[in-house]
Amino acid sequence: MSKLDELYERLGVRKGISAAGSTTMYGGSKLRPEVTEIMIEASTVMLDMDELNKAAGQMIGELTGAESGLVTSGSAGGLLLQACAVIAGDDPKKMAQLPDTEGMNNEIIIQRSQRFPYDQCYRAAGAKFVEIGDGKRCHEWQLEAAFSDKTAAVAYLFSPGTSKLALSLDRVCQIAHERGVPVIVDAASMLPPRENLSKYHKMGADLVIHSGGKGIRGPQGTGLLSGKKHLIEAAFANASPHQFLGRSAKVAKEEIVGILTALHNFVNEDETAEMEKFKQRSQKVVDAFSETPGLDVELKFDKSDYLTPNASIIFNEEWEGPLAPEVIQRMREGDQPIFISNLIRPDEIIFDPLNVDDNEVDTVIKKIRESMN
Numbered sequence: 001m002s003k004l005d006e007l008y009e010r011l012g013v014r015k016g017i018s019a020a021g022s023t024t025m026y027g028g029s030k031l032r033p034e035v036t037e038i039m040i041e042a043s044t045v046m047l048d049m050d051e052l053n054k055a056a057g058q059m060i061g062e063l064t065g066a067e068s069g070l071v072t073s074g075s076a077g078g079l080l081l082q083a084c085a086v087i088a089g090d091d092p093k094k095m096a097q098l099p100d101t102e103g104m105n106n107e108i109i110i111q112r113s114q115r116f117p118y119d120q121c122y123r124a125a126g127a128k129f130v131e132i133g134d135g136k137r138c139h140e141w142q143l144e145a146a147f148s149d150k151t152a153a154v155a156y157l158f159s160p161g162t163s164k165l166a167l168s169l170d171r172v173c174q175i176a177h178e179r180g181v182p183v184i185v186d187a188a189s190m191l192p193p194r195e196n197l198s199k200y201h202k203m204g205a206d207l208v209i210h211s212g213g214k215g216i217r218g219p220q221g222t223g224l225l226s227g228k229k230h231l232i233e234a235a236f237a238n239a240s241p242h243q244f245l246g247r248s249a250k251v252a253k254e255e256i257v258g259i260l261t262a263l264h265n266f267v268n269e270d271e272t273a274e275m276e277k278f279k280q281r282s283q284k285v286v287d288a289f290s291e292t293p294g295l296d297v298e299l300k301f302d303k304s305d306y307l308t309p310n311a312s313i314i315f316n317e318e319w320e321g322p323l324a325p326e327v328i329q330r331m332r333e334g335d336q337p338i339f340i341s342n343l344i345r346p347d348e349i350i351f352d353p354l355n356v357d358d359n360e361v362d363t364v365i366k367k368i369r370e371s372m373n
């Protein structure tokens, strides 16, 4: 028995399989082996964190097509720093005053359809939301009417399942930039495809956050902030190890070299081959259930809601067994929990192959079958 198995047994913690993509609740992603290796080596090397952070930022800039970058504590920590940067800039007096934003431009405009649980990280820096649109659609005039002399930024979210009727990022950037206002983007879970590393910058975004521990398979606690030089400098000023609000979202030296290694290797990988592998694993699940009455089973891959090939199982009107939420619950029971979810619609379960090895697929299929009876 390995040391880890012994520890988990003593703690009573079960080892599972995650077919729920890169969901943080189930462990995020499996770390790339080469990342583990370099993190161990980095763990005993002492250095100047400012020097490391600035060099890391330059490399992130090069790999994302942005002017500069910064490693953050997850995307959530990156959202906090986006808000610090647009509200307080790199003015130490203002930075020390946060999250009290009295006397500062503290309004962040956001489309109602793009409100999301993580936007609390913006409020943690003292931002006040100015919401626009009806929760689904938003018109340009509504954005135009929302600017005031206290506007700090416009926030924009990319995430599977969000409204396709929102204003486009291109237009939001044009309208905001005409008024000298920056646009801050949360694209935490939008990788792969790799083109999304630079896509939002090309559309005009000023700051973009991507998670390091999701599709890139770097350290689970990291995020990649990229964007305009002066805003990255402001984020850097507010960030750990400096003693301002961002100090609560510390990033360790091992994590910085870990995410740089992961990002470098991610960018240089053959995406077609990776997608083919995901397709094959998903197709295996599709084939296992395609003849089952009451189920609509399909391989999905559409670059907005299903960014990588997934197997979608929809429970239709003819289905007589337990419904999707019950199946999801049952799969978590037993000695080896299997995590699977339904982010897009309630009558569906989605098999996401990102963190499922070839030899784990059959175990997942077996447990889906058992949980449906």
Ligand SMILES: *Cc1c(COP(=O)(O)O)cnc(C)c1O
Binding pocket: 024, 073, 074, 075, 076, 077, 116, 118, 158, 159, 186, 187, 188, 189, 210, 211, 212, 213, 222, 223
């Ligand atoms: C996952 C996610 C986050 C948080 O990312 P972490 O890297 O886990 O902190 C923020 N926003 C969105 C849209 C996400 O999907």
